[in-house]
Amino acid sequence: MQSANAANPHLHQPHAAAMGAPAGMEHCPIMPTYGPPSIMFVEGSGCWLTDREGKRYLDLLSGLAVTSLGHSHPAVAEAVSRQAQRLVHTSNLYATEHAGPVAQTLDRLLGGGGQVFFANSGAEANECAMKLARKWAGHGRHVVVSTYGSFHGRTMATLAATGQPAKHEPFAPMPDGYRHVAWADLAHLESAIDETVSAVIIEPIQGEGGVHPADPEYLAGIRRLCDERNLLMILDEVQTGLGRTGEWFGFQHADVAPDVVTMAKALGNGVPISACWAKAEVAAAFQPGDHATTFGGNPLCTAAARATLEVMEDEDVPGKARHAGALLRGALEELRGVSSVRGAGLLLAVELDGLDAPKVAGDLLSAGVIVNAVTPTALRLAPSLLISDDEVAEATRRIGVTLAANRAEVD
Incomplete structure (x- = not known):
């Protein structure tokens, strides 16, 4: 009798430990609807998340536009x-x-x-x-x-x-x-x-x-x-x-x-x-x-x-979104590797110039910045509406470094 995996070659089984299962458990108890995660976050404060190794990440996605007041307000x-x-x-x-x-x-x-x-x-x-x-x-x-x-x-x-x-x-x-x-x-x-x-x-x-x-x-x-x-x-x-x-x-x-x-x-x-x-x-x-x-x-x-x-x-989060969104948008439009920025307030898509958005998103994650590739050529940013000017500047700096490295690989 065929196993379920053999009968369905498309069935993906992420490793149990990657899904947060107890150590030693090989069978993952969570359905593979999202694929295996690369990181487990254990703490969050404001615009920042911390993984189980203690590394901090600047969250520019807010759990897909959910934590608009930041984590653990x-x-x-x-x-x-x-x-x-x-x-x-x-x-x-x-x-x-x-x-x-x-x-x-x-x-x-x-x-x-x-x-x-x-x-x-x-x-x-x-x-x-x-x-x-x-x-x-x-x-x-x-x-x-x-x-x-x-x-x-x-x-x-x-x-x-x-x-x-x-x-x-x-x-x-x-x-x-x-x-x-x-x-x-x-x-x-x-x-x-x-x-x-x-x-x-x-x-x-x-x-x-x-x-x-x-x-x-x-x-x-x-x-x-x-x-x-x-x-x-x-x-x-x-x-x-x-x-x-x-x-x-x-x-x-x-x-x-x-x-x-x-x-x-x-x-x-x-x-x-x-x-x-x-x-x-x-x-x-x-x-x-x-x-x-x-x-x-x-x-x-x-x-x-x-x-x-x-x-x-x-x-006054609408006002804060207008301010921070204008600041972030203006800074992103100046970066090499960005062809355009669209959206409103703090819901933005960064259209990349000849770069692969999923790869850039993965490189940004390694650099401690959370975004997602909303299309093959665009990154989505939806940070906390309480993001500070300093955090906008830090986000732009890290994105600029990552885009420059990707641009150098393409060129």
Whole structure:
């Protein structure tokens, strides 16, 4: 009888020790969905991470735009510790003390007049948004339109909404009800809208697709089409929300008012929590029993979110993102090996000039700098919104040295 590995030559089994298993264990107990990690981090503070050998790394990725206040922010750590000793879970059959204030803050930052559903991840927030669109529109209007290059999650529905066919292929057939159009092409979007469509879901900046900002005119055009065709405009702000782009939400760079907004990543500064906000008249489509989650909005996660939002407002993180983003962008554009920098605030992609982005990212990791190759030719940077000017200077210095070494190898 063939072993599982022999039957499937593509099955990858990372070494158990590399995944943090006890010494001597050869079988890795963790599924190989990310591949074997090269580093184990054991501590973090602000913009810095420390591995188990004691080496420090300047984190310019923030756990994929999650730890926007930096690692182990004292106010969030204190809130989580205090709440863990009082109450962790009750189920959503009962009210708890932090969910209401967090929802009120999010509603205020989004302009008011809405209601919030709490979940645990960005994918779940987007699932909620798309279920809400179907319920709001009624039977027969079940199609959600998204763009090629988009990323909305890894569940079956959010994967179907994601406009990256290569990610669909291993799991085909995809669920019905999702249609994709070209990015930044209003005419193509308009041609895809028929009587079966309930909503358009769009990222104000395509994050996983390469950090491509949407022009304000494009977002305004989507709003106009949604108004004309009686569709919901859903803004996926999972990566862009809560100050990262230099506004509280990415869509606020344009003169548009979405019907539904999803967010996650930065909301708990590392504690898993997400939210789907909708205008009250849209949220009213949901009735008890239509949607639920066991862990969403639990006291521990909402305590973390409440502390995170309080620090964000006290520190004016959109303003800090504008300042640090301009400083970082200007410095990066001066480096040899950089052809351009795109994005907004502290969500940036550095397009390289003839260099291999995955190799450069690996060399930077060896040099103690954490970024990722968001495309084969571009690096993504999403550091803490509280990054200091000195840390920006140090990051730029290390990136410059690494790019120069890679440039010398190519030349």
